[in-house]
Amino acid sequence: MTFRTGDHVSWNTPQGKTSGTVVEKRTSDFQFEGQKFTASDDDPAYVVESDSSGKQAAHKESALSKKA
Template identity: 60%
Template structure:
């Protein structure tokens, strides 16, 4: 699966499925919201923005579903 910037995606949270858009792909180690993330070439992270709250979060590409 290949996700591109601006794609509409969904992911699971403790509150259920959340929808939003892919904002930025990260392929090297980075810090976000006080946490350190270590993406790999095969499983990069995406900064996603919730369409409901507008908040951003980091998720592995493998945990996202393109809509």
Template identity: 65%
Template sequence: MAISKGDTVHWNTPQGTTEGKAVEKKTKEFHLDGQKFNASDDEPYWVVESSKSGKQAAHKESSLS
């Protein structure tokens, strides 16, 4: 599945499936909320914004649907 900025995406959390918006694709190492993420061209991450809380988080592209 190809994801584009602004797309609605879903991901799993301990509380169940969460829905949000794809904000930015990352393909290089980056930090978000004090956490380091090792993104690459082969394993990109997306910064997503939760529809419920409005908070941002980073998820591997492969974990989003």
């Protein structure tokens, strides 16, 4: 499943499931908050913004689920 900017998604955290909005899709390797992420057209990563905290995080597509 491919997500687009503005899609509402959920993902698991150590504190439990959380949700937020896709801010950006990345298709090339990048660094985010000191972590290196590998991404490609076939295996993109997404920057998401949490609904509850407003903080941003990067996740692989496989870690995200679309929320209704």
